Amino acid sequence: MERDELLAALRLQMEWGADEALAELPVDRFAAPPPAPAPVLPAAAPRPAVVPTLAAPALSLVPAPAAAARLAAEAQDLAALKAAIAATESPLRDTATNLVFADGNPDSGLMMIGEAPGADEDRLGRPFVGVSGQFLDRMLASIGLERSRDFYLSNILPWRPPGNRTPTDAEITLFTPFILRHIALVRPRHLVLLGGVAAKTLLRAKDGITRLRGRWHRMEGEGGVSWPALATLHPAYLLRTPAAKKDAWADLVLLRRTLDGRVTPS
Numbered sequence: 001m002e003r004d005e006l007l008a009a010l011r012l013q014m015e016w017g018a019d020e021a022l023a024e025l026p027v028d029r030f031a032a033p034p035p036a037p038a039p040v041l042p043a044a045a046p047r048p049a050v051v052p053t054l055a056a057p058a059l060s061l062v063p064a065p066a067a068a069a070r071l072a073a074e075a076q077d078l079a080a081l082k083a084a085i086a087a088t089e090s091p092l093r094d095t096a097t098n099l100v101f102a103d104g105n106p107d108s109g110l111m112m113i114g115e116a117p118g119a120d121e122d123r124l125g126r127p128f129v130g131v132s133g134q135f136l137d138r139m140l141a142s143i144g145l146e147r148s149r150d151f152y153l154s155n156i157l158p159w160r161p162p163g164n165r166t167p168t169d170a171e172i173t174l175f176t177p178f179i180l181r182h183i184a185l186v187r188p189r190h191l192v193l194l195g196g197v198a199a200k201t202l203l204r205a206k207d208g209i210t211r212l213r214g215r216w217h218r219m220e221g222e223g224g225v226s227w228p229a230l231a232t233l234h235p236a237y238l239l240r241t242p243a244a245k246k247d248a249w250a251d252l253v254l255l256r257r258t259l260d261g262r263v264t265p266s
């Protein structure tokens with residue numbers, strides 16, 4: 001195969017979610033099976049001594065979250081925070097194309113937080129620009145909210161997980177100090193948590209999104225400050241599950257009423 005064909009095949013594997021090489025040499029899974037092991041020695045053979053084996057220390061590619069927390073805490077504005085995220089080593093950073101930091105109006109008072117960028121967001125470096133983001137924009141337009149004016153968007157993870165897989169606990173732990181700092185710098189009046197990963201992470205909840213959605217919670221932020229946070233269903237889930245749209249609509253109505261001062265978050 002030519003070099004550009006090999007590179008295209010590699011890119012496709014990364015699209016499909018392969019983010020690490022597991023062995024130095026490829027494994028031919030169609031090759032004939034290895035010969036059966038030699039027969040066991042007769043019972044009279046001396047038993048081999050049991051030699052304790054030392055487990056190799058686990059290799060961690062994820063830097064200590066404490067270092068990430070320190071970097072996040074040092075950021076005094078959004079530009080510094082973005083630079084701190086870009087400087088934080090992570091396997092996700094190596095497979096992604098662009099850092100996806102935020103979009104919309106940071107002074108709007110309303111901040112929405114999703115899970116992680118997808119392929120379109122990774123390509124363009126902006127959150128919620130793909131199919132589910134466009135659907136989110138249309139839902140919010142139905143209650144009079146427009147991205148460039150009325151809300152601001154970010155994600156728990158700033159880099160796309162290969163193949164859009166669900167973020168691991170280690171990835172969420174590494175990047176949580178950055179989103180908490182992001183919220184502290186933006187100081188929104190209200191937060192909307194889109195989907196289970198954002199809601200469970202920021203509310204430190206064990207319940208799933210179907211239990212958390214539809215009501216205001218208090219999200220404990222940096223330095224003991226708490227923020228009103230509405231949990232709702234993720235737009236990608238709504239696209240897959242049209243029957244859930246009525247619940248999302250109820251959440252949007254609650255948001256609109258809250259923004260209009262007709263409901264006070266608990």
Ligand code: URA
Pocket residue numbers: 114115116117118121126127128129130132133155236
């Ligand atoms: N889904 C998310 O959670 N965030 C994005 O930015 C895009 C899709």
